[in-house]
Amino acid sequence: MYKISHESKGLVSHGVSACAGCGLELIMRNVMDVVGEDTIIIIPPGCSALFSGFCNETNLKIAGIQMNLENSAACAAGIRAGLKIQGNDHTTVLVFAGDGATVDIGIQSLSGAMERNDRILYICYDNEAYMNTGIQSSSSTPLGASTTTTPAGKSVSRKNLVGIAMAHNVPYAATASLQNLVDLRKKVKKAKETDGTSVLHIHTPCPTGWFYDPKYTIKIAKMAVNTGSWILYEWEDGKVTVNYRPKELEPIEEYIKIQGRFKHLKNEQIEAIRVEVKSRYEEFLRKNG
Numbered sequence: 001m002y003k004i005s006h007e008s009k010g011l012v013s014h015g016v017s018a019c020a021g022c023g024l025e026l027i028m029r030n031v032m033d034v035v036g037e038d039t040i041i042i043i044p045p046g047c048s049a050l051f052s053g054f055c056n057e058t059n060l061k062i063a064g065i066q067m068n069l070e071n072s073a074a075c076a077a078g079i080r081a082g083l084k085i086q087g088n089d090h091t092t093v094l095v096f097a098g099d100g101a102t103v104d105i106g107i108q109s110l111s112g113a114m115e116r117n118d119r120i121l122y123i124c125y126d127n128e129a130y131m132n133t134g135i136q137s138s139s140s141t142p143l144g145a146s147t148t149t150t151p152a153g154k155s156v157s158r159k160n161l162v163g164i165a166m167a168h169n170v171p172y173a174a175t176a177s178l179q180n181l182v183d184l185r186k187k188v189k190k191a192k193e194t195d196g197t198s199v200l201h202i203h204t205p206c207p208t209g210w211f212y213d214p215k216y217t218i219k220i221a222k223m224a225v226n227t228g229s230w231i232l233y234e235w236e237d238g239k240v241t242v243n244y245r246p247k248e249l250e251p252i253e254e255y256i257k258i259q260g261r262f263k264h265l266k267n268e269q270i271e272a273i274r275v276e277v278k279s280r281y282e283e284f285l286r287k288n289g
């Protein structure tokens, strides 16, 4: 039903100062290709601000504004209201925010937009910590991961962003991953065409904060999905569809061992993560299978 072009529209310039192997850069380039020129982007502080640029230079060839961590969704809602008064119902209003900007600091303004069902496309690229300020833990950091504020490993599990969006009964919400770019692009297109608030939660491997060799970004994205650590699904018209089910879950140890942020873990802690991931995955399939 959804025809997706794979051509780049060239809306992101070359020479962006993201780290080598940055998952966020790949996501930004793919998202821009789907949303196209008729888009206003709102970017809060974080690594995505590399794309808003510095001073009077920007890496994005579309209109945009650099907002605060607290209020990107509120800003997007205001832009939508302004466009409506101008009689413009064609421009996409896109928030492109990190996990800290979404599940922690900006959650109240996102909640307000979801309650009002403002017509905005909200993308959270989730690199599972506050990377831009030196790898502090966020409420999306997974159990056991070492960050500068959880040096011995995070002791609690992460928040469930799409679950929060579903609780607001938004018309469209989905998870996505670099594991499958066709699926990711389809979801961006559906979200863009949604008449109301749409929320995409995109898993975003980060070599600098997860301490792995930059060449493994796609491999790690695939491992997250194949181990059940990241579940690909959509919420549409009040119904959940699971988009991909590995025939058998791959052992979580492989995913953990390739990343330096887990290297401090003892066997019993790895076992606790294995149990957490497996039970969350099985419970999700039981409820939505």
Ligand SMILES: Cc1ncc(C[n+]2csc(CCOP(=O)(O)OP(=O)(O)O)c2C)c(N)n1
Binding pocket: 045, 046, 047, 048, 069, 070, 097, 098, 099, 100, 101, 102, 105, 127, 129, 130, 131, 132, 133, 138
């Ligand atoms: C209210 C507020 N607190 C703290 C900061 C400092 N700050 C700037 S970027 C950033 C990290 C944001 O993390 P996230 O949203 O996960 O994006 P990432 O850097 O990981 O891409 C922080 C804490 C800020 N700009 N505003």
Ligand code: SF4
Binding pocket: 017, 018, 019, 020, 021, 022, 023, 024, 025, 047, 127, 131, 132, 205, 206, 207, 208, 209
């Ligand atoms: S810290 Fe991570 S998310 Fe930020 S630019 Fe570097 S690789 Fe990308």
Ligand SMILES: [Mg+2]
Binding pocket: 098, 099, 100, 126, 127, 128, 129, 130, 131, 138
């Ligand atoms: Mg982050």
